[in-house]
Amino acid sequence: MIYQDPQEMREAQYVSINLHIALIAFFVFIGFVIVMYFTNRFLIKFVFKKIEQPISMLATGVHQISDGNLDYRLTYQEHDEFESVCMGFNKMAEQLKSSMEAIQKSERNRKELLSSISHDLRSPLTSIKAFVEGLLDGVATTSTSQKEYLEIIKQKTDDINSMVSQLFLYSKMDMGNYPTYPEKLAIHQELSDFVLACQEEYKSKGLLLTITNQVDVPCIFADPVQLRSVFANILSNSAKYKKKEFVHVHIFCTKQDDMIQIAFEDDGPGVQEDSLAKLFDVFYREDISRSTPRQGSGLGLAIVAKAIQRMNGKVYAQNREQGGLRIVIEIPEMRQA
Template sequence: MTIKRRLFISNILMIVIPIVLALMLSALLVLLLWQKFDFQFDNSEDYYGARDSVMEASRELLENPDTDVRKLDFMVSRVDRILTNNHMALRIYETAGESAELGTGTLTYSLGGEPFADPQLTKALDTLGGTGLVGAEGRELYVSEADGAEGSYRIELYSTRKAAEQAPPGHPGGSAGIWFPIAILLGMIAVVVLTSRFLTRFVFQKIRQPLEILAGGVNEIRDGNLDYRIDYTRKDEFRPVCEAFNEMAGRLKESVWAVQKQEMNRKELLAGISHDLRSPLTSIKAYAEGLLDGVAATEEARRRYAGMIKTKAGDIDHMVSRLFLFSKMDLGDYPNYPEDLDPREELQSFFRAADDEYAQQGLKVALGAMEEGLLIHIDPVQFRRVLSNIVENSLKYKERPEVTVSVDMYRAGSTLAITVSDDGPGVTDEALPKLFDVFYRSDASRSSPNRGSGLGLAISEKAITFMHGTIKARHADGGGLRIVIELPVTQAKEA
């Protein structure tokens, strides 16, 4: 699940959960309070309404003694419920029509709780003539006389006024009613806090873990472990970040490796220059001293010494020129004038022109199958230089009087492949990937400076790279060396 979706769900639940839980909590509190405190007033009547309802119902009972039994039971039950809920007691006595003391006469109805005896209220009632409403110290006594269908009656209603003065428990305004909204408020606060903690954990736990994974990966890279990769499989916003981290680590490793390789190449370059310059310079110095010391006594000897000095100076000039060219290519300051060429014609033209020169040096060229009708976009001068360096490399390292170079060309999809194979001694598996390094030569070649400076194939690789192609070294079938050049095909040549 994505973090965006988690945040959306979290926001929705942050609203819904507190409301639902608050409603459930309210319902639970109401149920508990209802069970613990019956609401005092039946049908939402207050104390005075309850008292009036009881008196009215009492008179109706006395005036209609022949009421249907079911209706009578209902009326009696309702009056009893009102009395009980409001801490009242009702006593109805049949009298002879004359005033009598409380609690005397024939008891007709006894409903509600137990009546109380309060001399102070009795005395006050006597002062009123035996009927009326009196009260003191939280108690009330209401006495009324009524004529019924079968005689005269005295109605006595006893009330505990102290409980009635207060709103009943669970009723708004009472003690329980005060704590009811407070309990609801505290419950809602608790619900919001718990929901917030839960949703915070729900969202940020999925953020903290990926951050810790990324931090661990950064620490590994910082400590030099460039092979470290993050294995992250969740499909969320952190997955592309982790993939970018892995890509960054790979590129950083390649960059470090490239810097190390350049440093190694630089050292090899300095060592190669020192070695390759020392040999011809030593020869030049020796022949010059021979001329100065009179070792070359004859004119022919002096001419031979001077010729050797010129040859060695030419070798130095050739090596410096190649080194200068490679440096310019390495810096990107490289003359490149590409054009659309037919590779078949270019190969045939190059080898026909150089056939006589190479034949005199012991090299034979065998042109194989070449696909027709293709075009490549390259610099023709640099392309011929690459071919020349490859062929000269085969010629310089031949061990027999004659070496054969086979050239083939074929198309592989959108790529043109050119293979140049010789039947020379080849190279070892260890040396194969290093042939295009600057000044790389086998140890045996170091003893023979005439076998080249080690720049030819390095220059060829740079040139092919500028042509957006690749050049690789392989073992030839006959044990020699095979150079494979791959170049992008521009288009098929129109017939």
């Protein structure tokens, strides 16, 4: 019988237990690694499958926009993290489209502006040249005819000077370089004073002015000089395009919510419906006025629109059912402190 030392037996058992523990730990670790590996593979495949469609949609959208299709929009039905991304893409596309349309409109306006300036300068310059040549060639032989020629030359020169001055004013307003000195104004008093001061002058031009005030001492914050210039340009427009000896212009002042509304209504010829939205464009005039340059440069209402915009208001035109044109100004009411 072999005698074994108890101490050695305990040491052998201890080594055996440690070996079993090490093996178990090793296999547990290997199993854990295997489980993590397959779990990661599954998760990666699942997540990738979930984001594959949105990423593909975004890639398609980017290609469409880069190819010039600014009307392309993403349609995403899920309510997850990509919903906000797709909404942001659509918003970006909409803003890009608006910017491109603004650039294209600006380019069209620039071309129209150059064309209009060329036309409006050519007409009076041609007349001036013809009358100067008439004077030099001795066509005007009497002092009376010579004076008539010189008066026509002066009139055409005044037309050019007026157009250049208005163009300079509009350009400064468009660039934001035109000084403005707004102050608190009682609009009913401003209208009354303006009509009282100018009534006879406009009567001599064929305009009969009346005013109806339907507001209780409202105030606006505006430059009084620019505001009177707005009134004058609107009335000048009515005078230039009237087709009868006298045109009645009724001025209404009312309050609509937080806006003060000033309407100029005449019983003149009105304008074509498709021209209403263009009346406040630079150099816009209906074709009939092209044959009568004395009717103006087409800058008056454009200046009106710029001035009202600087007062945080808006202006628009409508045809009256009874005939004639209605130009409406809306300016925010100044709140009392």
